Amino acid sequence: MISSETVLPLxxxxxxxxxxxxxxxxxxxFNLVQVPFMKETDAAxxxxxxxxxxxxxxxxxxxxxxxxxxxxxxxxxxxRIVNTSIMIGGTLGLIMLFNVWVLIWPNQKKVIQMxxxxxxxxxxxxxxxxxxxxxxxxxxxxxxxxxFPMLLFMGxxxxxxxx
Numbered sequence: 303m304i305s306s307e308t309v310l311p312l313x314x315x316x317x318x319x320x321x322x323x324x325x326x327x328x329x330x331x332f333n334l335v336q337v338p339f340m341k342e343t344d345a346a347x348x349x350x351x352x353x354x355x356x357x358x359x360x361x362x363x364x365x366x367x368x369x370x371x372x373x374x375x376x377x378x379x380x381x382r383i384v385n386t387s388i389m390i391g392g393t394l395g396l397i398m399l400f401n402v403w404v405l406i407w408p409n410q411k412k413v414i415q416m417x418x419x420x421x422x423x424x425x426x427x428x429x430x431x432x433x434x435x436x437x438x439x440x441x442x443x444x445x446x447x448x449x450f451p452m453l454l455f456m457g458x459x460x461x462x463x464x465x
Contacts, residue, residue, distance in 0.1 A: 310380050311377060311380050311381040314373050314376050314377040314380060314381070315373075315377055315381075317369065317373040318370055318373035318374050318377055321366045321367075321369040321370040321373060322366075322370040322456075324362060324366035324370075325363065325366040325367045325370050326449055326453070328359055328362060328363040328366065329363070329442065329445055329446055329449060330446070330449075331359070332359070332363070332442055333442060333443060333446040336351070336356075336359075337439070339351075348417075349417055349420075349421050352413065352414055352417040353414065353417060353418055353421065356410065356413075356414060357414055360406075360407060360410055363402065363406075364402050364403060364406075364407050367398070367399050367402045367403070368399065368403070370395065370399075371395055371396065371399045374392060374395060375392075378392070383459065385459055387455040387456075387458040387459040387462065388455070388456070388459035390451075390455045391451075391452050391453075391454075391455030391456035391458075391459060392456075394448050394451060394452035394455065395452055395456075397448060398445045398448055398449070398452065401441040401442075401444060401445050402441075402445070405437055405438065405440075405441035406438045406441045406442055406445075409434040409435070409437045409438035409441075410434075410438045412431070412434040413431055413434050413435050413438065416428055416430075416431040416434070417431070
C-alpha cells in the first residue's frame with residue numbers, strides 16, 4: 303500500500319538525486335571544462351563568458367547545492383537513515399555547500415561585477431579581481447576533490463549500509 307511513509311522519502315530521495323546531479327555536474331563542468339577554456343581564450347571571449355554564461359551556471363550551481371543538502375537533511379529526518387557512511391558523506395556535502403555560498407558565490411559575484419565594469423568602461427579589470435577569482439577557484443577545486451569521497455560515502459550508505 304502507498305502511504306506518506308513511502309512516498310515522502312521517495313520524493314525527497316528523487317529531489318536529492320536530481321539536484322545533486324545538477325550540482326556536481328556543474329562543479330565538474332566548471333573545473334574540467336570552463337577553467338581550462340578560460341586559460342586558452344582571448345579577453346573578449348572571457349568577458350562574454352563571465353557576463354553571460356557564468357551568472358546562469360552559478361545560479362543553477364548554488365541553488366542545486368542548497369536543494370541537494372536540504373533534501374538530504376529532510377531525507378535523514380523522514381527516512382531515519384543513520385549510518386557512518388551517510389554521516390561522512392553528508393558532512394562533506396555540508397562543507398561543499400559552505401564553500402559554494404560563502405566562498406565561491408560571493409567572490410564570483412565580485413568577478414562578474416568587476417568584469418562588467420571593465421567592459422563598460424573599456425578599461426582593464428582592477429588588480430583585486432584576480433584575488434577574488436583565485437579564492438573562488440580554490441574553493442571550487444576543493445569541492446571538486448571533496449566530491450569524490452562524498453559520492454563514495456553517499457553511494458555506500460545505500461549499497462553497503464553496514465558501514
